[in-house]
Amino acid sequence: MSPNYLRPCRVHIESMNKVISTAVCFVAALSFVLFFFPQPLLGASARIGVVLPLTGKLGHIGRIELNAIEQCLREMKDAGDGFAQGLELVVEDTASGKISITEIFDRLVKENQVAALLGGCSSAVVWELGVLAEQHQVPFLVTTASEDRITEQGWKHVFRLCLPASEHLSSFGEFLSRRLRPKMVGIIREKSSFGRFGAFALSRLFRSRHLKIRIIQTYSPGAECFQYALAKLDRPGLDLVCIVSRPREASLILEQMRAMELAPKMVLGFGNPFSTEAFFAHAWGNAQGVCTITPWVHSVRYSGVQQFTQGFISVYGRLPDYHAAQAYAGLQVLAHALHQAETLAPQDVRNALNAIEMETVYGPVRFASYAKKDRQNRPPSLLVQWIDDRPEVIWPPKLKTANFQRWK
Secondary structure (H helix, E strand, O other): OOOHHHHHHHHHHHHHHHHHHHHHHHHHHHHHHHHHOOHHHHOOOEEEEEEEOOOOOOHHHHHHHHHHHHHHHHHHHHOOOOOHHHEEEEEEEOHHHOOOHHHHHHHHHHHOOOOEEEEOOOHHHHHHHHHHHHHOOOOEEEOOOOOHHHHOOOOOOEEEOOOOHHHOOHHHHHHHHHHHOOOEEEEEEEOOHHHHHHHHHHHHHHHHOOOEEEEEEEEOOOOOOOHHHHHHHOOOOEEEEEEEOOHHHHHHHHHHHHHOOOOOOEEEEOOHHHHOHHHHHHHHHHHOOOEEEEOOOOOOOOOOHHHHHHHHHHHHOOOOOHHHHHHHHHHHHHHHHHHHOOOOOHHHHHHHHHOOOEEEOOEEEOOEEEOOEEEEOOOOOEEEEEEOOEEEEEEOHHHOOOOOOOOO
């Protein structure tokens, strides 16, 4: 028989054993939950590193894209999206490539521990970020940079939303072969790197479609009289005239083409400025009937475009361009992937991006591998025409909002 003074000790030991057993059970249960349930379901916040040029020569594009990304997050939260409440943007200014990309990457990944990277305008900057993202296994969704080699490196953590540069003219090429079938083509371009690039890209497309290029005329930037150059293009059978120019000069070229009564079937303005309100403000009546190629325009019939456009106008006082649409869609895709990922570990986020198939304001998104490309989205490029003061989609047929009209 135990002495009475030992009984309190035994009672105390038995109580401690119960407490320890309870604690062990609690830890085991917590471990089970942490193992079998993904972090998003536990309400964990997720940080997204946004890398854009907010200053420098590309600063105007970066600020537009940041506006769109912030709008997307704001609208998801306002809509009551529970997962979106835990999303946080960590923004870094790449300063158009004038700041150390390695330092930016280290701040985002090592200091802020972001789950993924989003953005990228300059292909040179995106290349540096892509190398680091692949080395450190950080998922990186590229929204805008279009240099082909970005998705030709076999990288497993770099995804691209926009088309590669080599595919920008694909819809225009289809339109030429299946609809317009021009016999001869003329090009008028400015004497600049932009003019040379545009003429080269168009010439390569025309040769691939076995089209005869009648003549290429050049002019100096800032010119106001184009009659001599246009006279060289005034030839019977010239069905298509392509203009590689800035909006101001393009307006004058179009005005003088009408005054000279040049009558090609189609006039194409090469470059994204021809799809913007800035071009229409310069050209006004002369813009009517002009066609151009663009990745996106606010009249396209994709899911959520109308709401996105109205929201952008109400906050920022201007129509969104294709840069804004790419950025907005980028956050749509990345937020969905983070939500679907089993955990916020890089491998799980990468797997979720690989499995993405969804509709966005930039069209359907699915990352595929083809030719030399890996994890490349393939939205259609759009051929649009200014009809009744509005850029209407005329190709591809499944997206068209108006029929092609011969230039007058």
